[in-house]
Amino acid sequence: MCRSIKTLREPYAADVTDEDVHAAALQYVRKISGFRAPSARNAEAFDRAVAAVAAATQTLLDELDLRRVPRPQV
Template sequence: MCRSIKTLFNFEPPATELEIRAASLQFVRKLSGFSVPSKANEAAFAQAVEAVTATATALLAELVTTAGPRNREEEADKARARSAARFSA
C-alpha cells in the first residue's frame, strides 16, 4: 500500500478531517493510478475521494480499543528510527 497513508486510529489528539481526507486522496490516487485525473475523470475522482473520506470517518468513529491512545511524536520518532536503520546501510 501507499507509504504516505498513515494509521489514523487511536491517537491523541484524534485524526483531523484534513488528515482523513489526505489519506483518502492518496488511497484513490493509488487505486486509480492518477495523481491528477484528466478532465473526463475529474468528477468520478472527486466523488471517490468524498466517498472514501466519509467511509473512513465513519470507520474511525466506530472503532474501539482497550489500548491507550498513541502519541504522535513518539510514533513519528519510531518511524524516523526505522527509516534511518533501513536507509543507512
C-alpha cells in the same frame, strides 16, 4: 500499499482532523486509480471516490471500539 498514508487511530494519531482523513482518502484513490491528477473527464468520478473513501474512513474511525490503555505519565 500506500506508504504515505499514516495510521489515523489512537495511539498512533491524536486529534485527527478532516484534512487528515481527506489526505488519506486522496492518497488511496490516487494509488488505486493510477492518477496523480485525473483528466477533466475523470475529475468528477475521482472527486466522488475521494469523498466516499473519506466518509467510509471517518465512519470506521468513529465506530472503532478500542481498548484504552493508560499512557505512561512522565
